[in-house]
Amino acid sequence: MKIGVTGGIGSGKSTVCRFFEVLGVPVYDSDARAKQLIHTNADLIRLYKAIFGEDIYVDGRLNRSKVADNLFRDPSLLKRVEALVHPLVRADFEAWANNQKCGLVINEAAVLFEAGSYKLMDKIITVVAPVDLRIQRVMRRDNVSSESIRARMNNQWRDEQKIALSDYIVFADDRQLVIPQILKIWDVLKDFL
Template identity: 50%
Template sequence: MKVGVTGGIGSGKSTVCRLFAQRGIAVYDSDAAAKRLMREDAALRCGLTARFGAETFRGGELDRGYLAAIVFSDPQALADLNALVHPAVMRDFDAWAARQQGSYVILESAILFEAGLEGSVDKTLAVLAPRELRI
């Protein structure tokens, strides 16, 4: 079974996931995976370069500042970035999940619903905390 764990910034989702990991449950950090895949996945790198230009990678490394300047000022560019990265992350998650032992795995994703990924998991756990506590 695949369980999605989501929640806002500072809600405690990473803490909850650490607790699962301490109990031997496999946890997939989708944010870390996205960063890794943008560095290592040749098809994703090619797609990013084709969409955002050769300047996307400098010296073989993702130029996060360059990419951020584009996507945070252009909603279509952000949608295009997400359309490239999210499917790559989910393919990686599915392959990773198939290699795990146990009755379930955890997908940690801050944007599970926003990215439309809730259909990729069997159950969802939303971690909530009052605004004052999150701050």
């Protein structure tokens, strides 16, 4: 069984996934894997250079801040890059999932809905939190401005859209305890482990 865990930037989805890992569920981190693929996949490297110029890689490392500056200013460019990256990450997840010995796996992805990957999942868990709290979390975590966080948020679906297509909702709002919410979901899913 494939479970998608998603939520907007700073919602707490990684925290939810770490708890599932403690319960023995393998977790595929789509965002982290995409970052690896842009440094190791020859096709992606070639395409990034074609879009952003040969100097976008410095000593074999993608200049992520330069890419981000371009992407968040130009939504059409963002769509173009996503059209290259998302299918590769999706295929990588499928290969990874097929190699797991567990009957239950999790795909943690910030843009699960936006990328269309939710269609490949058996169940969806969406993690939600108030926007101001999410911004505070990301500012502390990434040392970035609230404006840059809001720009990223503008490229993600609103929580209401995600909730409408989700099987489970986890509220990571600092008002409700997250672990009891996860354990309630776990009671339903654990038979697949």
